[in-house]
Amino acid sequence: MTATRPDRARLTAADWEHAALELIAEQGVGALAVETLARRLGVTKGSFYWHFRSREALLSTALERWEDEGERVLLAQVDTIPQPRERLCELFRRVAREVQPHRIYAALLKALDHPLVIPLMQKVTQRRMDFLAHAYRQTGMDRAAAQHRARLAYAAYVGFLQMNLNLSVPRLSHEEYEAYVEHVIAALVPD
């Protein structure tokens, strides 16, 4: 685990994957080009094709890495909160706070053309909606209502990301943002 890749001359596959995710976060999946990445890392294509079979291969493993490192931490933390309603509120608040980690997610929303991105996002979406539905279920909702509410809440999340990160709809001030989050919690968390 080398800290943020000091500039030792030789690279590893993981370095390429991290750089790829960084580039995706900044400019989207479409901007992920081999020579662009190479320039960023101070090498040439020659290096890349030693570590990876193809551009697709890099994208594939990078996305895999993102899925692994992504949400485990957050969900694990939130899962320890005993009160069901409090757990949902806290989940919403924490998700609202972490704007940075969502940059890649927002970029992937713009790449739902791509054959590698689609199944990944399907998995992630399903897992998260299941988590939400389970949480809602524990607040006393019946099965159907919990699933509908989970879908609604996750749609609101996805749409919000789309509007704020991909569009730059008139930026919310910090106060407005906090107020919005509380409004959402009031509207989507029962009682």
Next chain:
Amino acid sequence: MTATRPDRARLTAADWEHAALELIAEQGVGALAVETLARRLGVTKGSFYWHFRSREALLSTALERWEDEGERVLLAQVDTIPQPRERLCELFRRVAREVQPHRIYAALLKALDHPLVIPLMQKVTQRRMDFLAHAYRQTGMDRAAAQHRARLAYAAYVGFLQMNLNLSVPRLSHEEYEAYVEHVIAALVPD
């Protein structure tokens, strides 16, 4: 206004624009290529560059056309409903029914990289959110709450489109879909 372009030999700019929107709806903005379109229309590039200066020019006018023809009808119809709450419910239900017209919108959500798409979507988003905020205001909400609720509702709309049209998250049956819409209305329309 020729009905769905009968195959007269000569084409007009409007034909290209319609075909462009059709292609965008099916395969996204990225798939909008000059020669692809030409093949569809049974001609070659030579024709295209008589009608348009460039690919960007076509995309630009096609998007303009979409914005014009898009939402005016729906919003005008809904705007005639006197009761504020009933107006919101009806808006939600009608939007829910029209799945087809949203295909282009969903495609544009995947193209929020593109310099022509971004400002267009900003305009459309802002206009629709203002409409929603106004409607919520008329149900008795204060200004801030109405804007937050409008943002939430529109985010839910965008996210839902993204999940259903761009992802193909486990398709909802017709009954489930209807139930979901009613759940959303219950959650997002006051009283």
Next chain:
DNA sequence: CTCAATCCATACGCATGCGTATTGACAGCA
């Protein structure tokens, strides 16, 4: 010190897709 494995540079081939240049076909009109 030598050798082999690892990592990278350089130079190329190739496909795609935009845009241009030139010529051709066909209409209506004089």
Next chain:
DNA sequence: TGCTGTCAATACGCATGCGTATGGATTGAG
């Protein structure tokens, strides 16, 4: 009938970006 404007076909140039081929440099093991 000939002319002109409109629409289209063909052939090309050019840029981008992927992938390959081949050789050079560095490192660690023996």
